[in-house]
Amino acid sequence: MADRAHQCLIKLALEPEWEARFEPNSYGFRPGRCAQDAKEAIFNAIRFQPKYVLDADIAGCFDNGRPFGCQMTGL
Numbered sequence: 001m002a003d004r005a006h007q008c009l010i011k012l013a014l015e016p017e018w019e020a021r022f023e024p025n026s027y028g029f030r031p032g033r034c035a036q037d038a039k040e041a042i043f044n045a046i047r048f049q050p051k052y053v054l055d056a057d058i059a060g061c062f063d064n065g066r067p068f069g070c071q072m073t074g075l
Helices: 002-021 035-046
Strands: none
Touching: none
């Protein structure tokens, strides 16, 4: 229980400073923001003029030491 209390105190101390540094259009893992908020922001941004939105999961992208599956030959 003491560890939880320490974690909460540290979170309360650090969160306001770091929250102020984030871009206003950042929605990932932030308090008070969710995927629906991000979708609404995208909808409002592209409502009047079409744009592209990239949603990518690049977790396994660098697993083999080759970014984006690039094959480097001749080196």
